[in-house]
Amino acid sequence: MTAHPGTADTAAKIVPQDVPAHASAGGTEAPVFYETKEHHAESSTMLGFWIYLMSDALIFAVLFATYGVLGRNYAAGPSPADLFDLPLIALNTALLLFSSITYGVAMLEVEKRRMGLTLFWLGVTGLFGLGFLGIELYEFHHLIEQGAGPQRSAFLSAFFALVGTHGLHVTFGIIWLVTLMFQLPKRGFIPENRRRLLCLGMFWHFLDVIWIGVFTFVYLMGVLLA
């Protein structure tokens, strides 16, 4: 072992038991590992989930582009100004924003390992999510009842495709949330559950980001430029 100090030191990190302690490293000192745990798996899950969200953003980009191209083709039917009820959309936006912050509060309770409060805030988040879905379904029902269903015009087809896809995401988010609310008390704050909560949190906040695009591009600009 006549390697120069630099290589001996790096080798010590990888296979410390095979390399005799270096003179300057302190003689009888036990080998020191920089990595005491395997973090890689968890960290790559978060990155992978983020990349899934980015691909989901591309799906929404295509639906937004479709709406942008077809959104003025009313086929002599109703226009956004005739159909959209902006105060209702403002209420819906508020519900989704509230659900985002209550999810954040739930995550803070997870860090403090308080099960009861975590479940409470997750429940509140779910209720806001359900409120959002309820209003959206009411709106869709109201439109279809007026004869402004997806088959009425290209504008309405694009509208239902875009807003419906977002609503479907929220639906699956709520199903995921309820699943975790059962899993959490049963298994506790194990790393797997915390990882799942982090992923759902990213998903939930991401849906709020998409909704910013929806209420601006579809509802507000639709009414403004109709």
Next chain:
Amino acid sequence: MSAQSERQNTVEHHDTDDHDDAGAHHGSFKDYLIGFFLSAVLTAIPFWIVIYDVFRNPMVGAVVILIFAFVQIVVHMVYFLHLNSKSEGGWTVLALIFTSILVVITLAGSLWVMSHLDANMMPMSPAHMRSMP
């Protein structure tokens, strides 16, 4: 032996830190509160602009609310998704930049190409329209 004690500290830090889900994903309550208030303001102003017809020229209003939307998306990314250039060694930001470029190409490209296609279509008279299949 400062290097030795530094190593020891690293080890101790890892021992006490039992949640290995990379600190970058957590925000403080203050972060969420700032994000919430900014979002509330950035949402309320566009709704106010449209409902009360603040701008005489609707195109100006449209550009203004698009800017508000863009700012609010950045606010959500920073305060709710806790995105920063350091999380995951910069890969999340890189993926986001790549996605943003694709989104801009998709949106701007579709609108641009289809509006030109529309403008170059042969004009149709109402009589032609009526005899369409």
